[in-house]
Amino acid sequence: MRLTLLSFASLFISCFIMMLGNGLINILLPVRMGMDQLGTDTIGMVLSLYFVGMLLGGIYARLLIRRAGHIRMFAGCLALAAVSILICSLASDPILWAAMRILIGFCNACAYTAMESWLSESSTKETRGKVLAFYQVVTLVALFCGQFLINLASPAGTVLFVLSGILLCASIVPIVLSRSSGPTVEEIEPMSLLALYRISPLGVVSCFVSGWIYSAAFNMLPVFADSYGIIDFQLSLYMGAAIMGAFLLQFPVGYLSDRFDRRTVLLASLIISTLVGFSVTLLADESLFWPMSVATGITCGIIACTYPLSISETFDKLRQSEMVAGMGCLILAFSLGGIVGPYSTSLVMEQFGNSSLFWFLGVLQLLLCIFVVYRMFAREALPADQQEKFVMQAAAVPPVVDLDPRTEYQEPDSPLSAEAELAAAVADTDPAAAIRMAKAIAINSPEQVAEIAGAIAAIEGVDGLRLHEAMIEAVPDQASEITSAIVSANPELASDLVAQVADAEPEQVAEVAAQIGTDNPELRVEMAAAAIGADPESAVEVAEFYAGVLAEEHEAVRPADREEDTTEQTAVELVSSISELAPEQAMDVAVTMVEAIPDTASQVVEEYVGNLSETQSDEEIEELIKASDTINTPEEAVQERNQEAVEFVSRISEAVPEQAMDVAVAVVEAIPEVATQVAEEYAGNLSECQSDEAIEELIDTIDTINTPEEAVQELNQEAVEFVSRISEAVPEQAMDVAVAVVEAIPEVASELIDELNERSDSDEIDMMMKLEDRPDSDQ
Incomplete structure (x- = not known):
């Protein structure tokens, strides 16, 4: 892994210098506009236009990369961004700054796309998650450090603008001097917002609101701080606390979201963020700087976490083949929220004062809470162990689509x-x-x-x-x-x-x-x-190999992909094909597949028993007699196949005990004459389960069973259910089946008599007469 990160050294250095410059710009512009006595609504409008540029850059970046290549596009865009911030130093004109803000947003989006597609193309399936994490750390650390550069000179002068331009230009050098030429990129076709909303309403809405509150919080925070006299180095500390919170809180929030219902975690996080956000204003009124900074770090950290939570919530509902397109749509939703955020917030702050920032953010979060609660009632929660993993995403930059370990990995074409x-x-x-x-x-x-x-x-x-x-x-x-x-x-x-x-x-x-x-x-x-x-002798070996491969694939299938999952169908087809080519190994093959993929048990049993049933036709029996030295009559042939059916039930039941009853019923339905033998086998297994050791194991494995008495009662109820189901399948053999079960488990005799008595008045008498043959009967 160290060698992989070292191979990206020039790119990470360029990224760090670039984000250092952006960190300075993000704090410099609102501070300077405040010093120039521009209205809060004007400041909000200028800052909102950055996301317009980001949106346009996201649309056209890949086209520019294909035309000019990664390095030239990266260098050109950052040079243009440097020119833009230098132009801002020439005149404090809101219209000029608004235009330059759009241009900077466009250039940054193109630069991010170049870096991220480069990382994605050069990473492997095993390393891309770690590469993404390191990239996010580099980004956030650089943004954090950039806040403190504002203390090097007065924002009222041009030095900081020049310094920002120098940093953006300097970030070009490491990549330009690297040996790599950069990879090629493919166009990403996003699905429509409406289509994604139909799949994951909460994901889209929370992503839009996330863009809204994130852009509002991090862009208008310097304006809020200025109204409380927080300037110079204190302002850097204050903004640094917000960025540090955005980094640190992703770890506990991500941990919780992977272990509990994600919507519950989102709801609780929003409520905490709202309450803590309300306290920021109260602490600011009391001039408590450090408690206020900590509270700001918490609420801004949670606000930053709503973005990756939104992505994870959406990915829970998307097929893996739809993730890349879905991510493109989420970027659009976040960008639209980013466009609305600073300006709408600035209007509120203009109307009610700069201190209303966190009150407004709290209202937006509470409105999102209401929608979260609505969705919790509208759709059942996905089990926590089936949720997509939370992946850290810095909302300051667009998400790395191809580098996200949750998306389907595409092996790059090696030259x-x-x-x-x-x-x-x-x-x-x-x-x-x-x-x-x-x-x-x-x-x-x-x-x-x-x-x-x-x-x-x-x-x-x-x-x-x-x-x-x-x-x-x-x-x-x-x-x-x-x-x-x-x-x-x-x-x-x-x-x-x-x-x-x-x-x-x-x-x-x-x-x-x-x-x-x-x-x-x-x-x-x-x-x-x-x-x-x-090589017919390799049948079981081939079955074992493919069973292992299919089991891994089946286990990895996400809930949203189950409709398209064909592993079970392929497994059944393999069993059928192998059994036809090597019939003498058919049972071993079937058991092998069912052990690896228990979900295929019913289909494999149906296929296997169907073949057994067909072999009892007159033509098949004659062929069996001719091919076997030990079978001489049709009766012996039928008996041989019946024994095979009973053995098959026993082996499959041992492989997947939780499906034993379904297997037994399926076999009896296909071959009714084996009902009694299957019942004896099944009841014998249940009887063995009533030993002291088996009961202790049952208590340990089943949460609803706490005592030996409850375990025995559970087994007896299973025996009664078994007789009931077999009786429905072959009613003419119901009595023989019941007797076979009672012989193995005498305790269920009275319940079975009641069960059969409902079917026929004479059943109780017949059953009692048959039980009289048992010398140890006490029922």
């Missing part, structure tokens, strides 16, 4: 090596020569085998099968990498390539098929079939 480019160029004119060259390179440079194979296979006219054969012959120990690379270029060759591996390196077939299936999820079923077709 081809010189050897791969040469091989591709040769293949374009002489495919046969390219294959010979690839074979030679593979022998001399095995580490480049996969890249070269993929580059050549992507060229139209190249015989992929011939290329594959030649390269495997050259480096047989890399069959998996070679095959996967060629399949990525030509997916339609997958089965043929695996067949070639089976002929040349049969011991690698399972590994090759697994690698291809991992790299190309849409080919998993096909690859499993190809591997087992070449």
Whole structure:
């Protein structure tokens, strides 16, 4: 990780110097306008226009990057921002400053986009979260330090304007002198605000209000402080407290939001912020500077936290494929709030006095609280363990869309090596020569085998099968990498390539098929079939591999993505395909998949039992008798299949005990004649669960069971429910099933008699007569 951060050293240095200048500008402009006796509403209007520029910059930044490149666009925009702040030093004209404020906002937005897309493109899936965190720390520390630069000279002069321009120009130097040329960027298409509002009303509204109150608080705070005589170094401390609060409070708020209902955390935070904000004015009236600074840090810190909370709340409702587009829409909502914030607040402060800042912010937060409560009643809360993780976001800069670890990671296209480019160029004119060259390179440079194979296979006219054969012959120990690379270029060759591996390196077939299936999820079923077709003995091994892969993917599926999740369907298709190719291993395959993904139990059972039921047709029975040496009659064939069904119930129930009853009922519905055997097996398991050790374990695992008596009662109720469900499935065998259960668990006899008595008046007599055969019956 240290090496990753060091590779971004020039970018982080540029970012720090740039934000140092912006920190100075953010405090200098309102202070200077106040010294020039401009009205509060005029100050608010000028400061609001910064967000107009930010919004325009967010729209056009990527277009400028694609036209000019990261470095030139970054350098040009910061040079223009430096010119803008220097122009502000020429005349204290509100109209001139308003125009320059728009320009600075535009330039900053473009610079942020350049830095953030650069960080995103150069980070990996594992490091991007840490890179984002470090970037946010650099940003906030620089903003904090920038507040104190206002003490170097009088705001009434031009020195601080010149210093700001110098810092913005100086921030260009580290990036311009770096060796990197910067990555390319893709356009982000945001969804409409209305579409996002329909998905997450609270996310959009809270993001808009967040932009409103954040821009109002941090832009109008110097004006508020000035009305209480807080100037010079005290002003730097006061503004620094607000920025420090925005940094520090993200840690406890983020911790709480990941462990409790996020809306509850947002509601509680807003209430605390409002109450503490009201106290700021009271403390200011008493001239208590330090308590006032602490209170300001708390309320401004919570205000800053509403932004990342809004993003997390929205992400809870979005599919992962929608996150990038949704983030673009949230930036728009926040920017619109930022445009409204300073000006609307300045109007209130003009009307009621500068001391009304925190009263107005409190009213806005209370209005958001009302909407939060409304949404809490309108939609059920998402379980805390299924919520998206809170990610720190500095509201001072736009969120880093591609660097956010919650968004879907897109592997950047790595440039081809010189050897791969040469091989591709040769293949374009002489495919046969390219294959010979690839074979030679593979022998001399095995580490480049996969890249070269993929580059050549992507060229139209190249015989992929011939290329594959030649390269495997050259480096047989890399069959998996070679095959996967060629399949990525030509997916339609997958089965043929695996067949070639089976002929040349049969011991690698399972590994090759697994690698291809991992790299190309849409080919998993096909690859499993190809591997087992070449090596039937590998059926369970292939099933175990894919079960593990699918289980990880299924576990990682977010609630919003469940409608599009196909892992369960793929798992069932794999079980069906593998079982058809290796029927003697079908049960092991089914159990393996269900153990890995318990949610597939019902579908796998339905598929497996359906196949068992079909094997009891006359044609299948005749084929079974011919194929088996131990089965000679149709009755023996049926008995064999029934025993297999009972064993299947036992094994699946052991794998997923919480679904044991559903499995048993499904099997009995498909093969009614096994009802009694299944009942005996199921009741036997329940009886074993009533041992002292099993009851203690049950008490430890189930919160609603506290005593052995309650545990036994729970098990007995399960036995009665089991008989009831089996009786509904096969009513003609209800009596035999009940007797089998009572033989294992005598305590439930009276309840079962009552249950069956409701179905038929004669059932009680029949059952009692059957129970008379049990010498130990005391019921």
